[in-house]
Amino acid sequence: MKAATWTGVNEVSVEDVPEPTILNDHDVILKIRQSVTCGSDLHLIGGYIPFMRAGDVIGHEFLGEVVEVGKEVRDRKVGDRVVVAPFAACGSCWYCKQELYSLCDNGNANPGITEGLWGQGVGGCFGYSHAMGGYAGSHAELMRVPYADVGTFVVPEGVSDTRALFASDAASTGWMGADLAGTEPGDVVAVWGAGGVGQMAARAAMLLGAEQVVVIDRVPERLTQVRTHVGAEAVDYTTTDVVAELRERTGGRGPDVCIEAVGMEAHAPGTPGIYDQVKQQLRLQTDRPTAVREAITACRKGGTVFTLGVFAAMVDKFPLGAAMNKGLTLRGAQVHAQRYIPELLRRMEADELVTEHLATHVMPLGEAPEGYRMFKEKDDGCVRAVFLP
Incomplete structure (x- = not known):
């Protein structure tokens, strides 16, 4: 066959x-x-x-x-x-x-x-x-x-x-992320990645009662799908400071739930993106954690960050201090x-x-x-x- x-x-x-x-x-x-x-x-x-x-x-x-x-x-x-x-x-x-x-x-x-x-x-x-x-x-x-x-x-x-x-x-992974992150009615949810899993995580969050859902990506066609088919808000990370924008959209507090749906080959503009890619290509780290870092920084104190993207082993410059001192819950799963x-x-x-x-x-x-x-x-x-x- x-x-x-x-x-x-x-x-x-x-x-x-x-x-x-x-x-x-x-x-x-x-x-x-x-x-x-x-x-x-x-x-x-x-x-x-x-x-x-x-x-x-x-x-x-x-x-x-x-x-x-x-x-x-x-x-x-x-x-x-x-x-x-x-x-x-x-x-x-x-x-x-x-x-x-x-x-x-x-x-x-x-x-x-x-x-x-x-x-x-x-x-x-x-x-x-x-x-x-x-x-x-x-x-x-x-x-x-x-x-x-x-x-x-x-x-x-x-x-x-x-x-x-x-x-x-795609839909079961996205739903799992919104569910196990503890999405509740009235929450603000931010999703990094507007591929199939990210879109389904956003839709799941909406069906679970989230008041505001924002999806972050850079590909115009995917952001259009988010607006048209999912009904969530869409942000192009190449045109704005994502952390600052999420603060502004949430009255300075930050999202209650941050869902990472990008994984080990995340892109980023500027020096941080180049740094991560070089380190990965030289096998000094196995994964590029750009989106996870940003999600931890953006999440409100006491909030939840859930990793849906696939990671293999080790990442560099993981902001553990931010996660600990902000009292975040970090989760992930296949x-x-x-x-x-x-x-x-x-x-x-x-x-x-x-x-x-x-x-x-x-x-x-x-x-x-x-x-x-x-x-x-x-x-x-x-x-x-x-x-x-």
Whole structure:
């Protein structure tokens, strides 16, 4: 079958790979209907996650049709149209029972790498390197999904493929950030990053009752989507002092909740941006924490900063003094999608949550290398590229 694979730093190729088979009784095989690029994929492609092997199938945000089921699968049947959580989770371990699904003790069959990096192993993510389990990803014609009764969700008949597709990761990640940051009615929420996750975090904050939501980015097309489709306020960080503007918009206090949805390749104008990029390229730090630093500075005293963007290991000049002395709560997580997808599908069915606008470029799977180029370079206003096998 055809699949989009990582073949080297900044190289994606569509290749013939073996078809998946049922390996465990709780597996299903999906015929992929739609699969979409994610900003965190760019860290893999760019070589910032050093646990990829040439030929690895990438992709972790997807929707498909069940074509084969393992003999212990109870709740799924052939023909079901399902959206799938990006992290494989058993549903039985202590972490799964706390609804911390991306921390599942059993979802990553290769936990030693992350144990060495972070002190403990974390869950396994589809198409996201051998540090995260070595699972084949979703940019393919067929895919094996383990723990199918836990991680797959039947899409309501009235919800389109493209709308449901983003419940897999972008919408569930964004919702998680707004929820676990403790967003309450009347809050002011600032979101760094107007990609799919940032837009969904902003929309989630609004639906959770936030009084004012401000999204910060520099790409005109994304800022337009924020205003038009999300209904939040948008700020171009290249034209203003973001911290000063947020103070002004909040009567001098600062946002109650600051959500970082950028990750380890954050851009910044001027000397700070150059400093971070040089340090990263020289491997003197693994990640560029520009947006996190700004969020900590901007957040009101006693507020919450939540990191949704993917980070790998170490950052330089982290403002720990500001976080401590301002009494901030710092949180972060990979997505516990199983916890949120059912609610998201209900809201999608009720037209409270729309996502189709994120799919700016829809193309055949065979054009995946071009789709990733456009996505990385933000060419032609590309917010997300969706692949159709």
